[in-house]
Amino acid sequence: AGDAAAGKGKSAVCSACHGADGIALVPIYPNLKGQNEAYLEGSLKAYREGQRAGGNAAIMSPMAKNLSDQDIADLAAYYASLK
Template identity: 55%
Template sequence: MVVGGVAALLLLSGSAAMAAGDIAAGRAKAAMCMSCHGAQGISAVPTYPNLAGQKEAYLVKALHEFKDGTRKNATMNAMVASLSDKDIDNLAAYFSSLKPGNCK
């Protein structure tokens, strides 16, 4: 019985770690991203990537890499320096929820 309970606890804790961010909180935090990546995640500048519709896991990974310096871009490294893990999850949830075709 104890083994089953431990397994269930591990499954639940793993699920919590994989939980998606809060889209509404991400939308509120996204103001800092809009000058480069556009109000709806579609950039008007060809050198800045569109974020709308990107996969959530990709965005989380990219933002963490900018934050820890693994991925180098002076602007992005500075922009994400103060973001918490929850902020990153929320931003990724928001931008991944946007549909690129509906943002014109």
């Protein structure tokens, strides 16, 4: 399972676009605040595996490329925990 505190520590890069509070700075990026943990994991893994094109894939695939399963679980737990 993901560790939200560990996820916070790994979210510096993410917050540049998704906001420190999980509210995206630019409307073409999604808000992540309070999003479903399992959904976030599925999306990050799809980006990591290069299963997505279109939308924001050109930005997100490189971002997710080097994330471990634990990184993904922690980040998902962190953003899901934001209320």
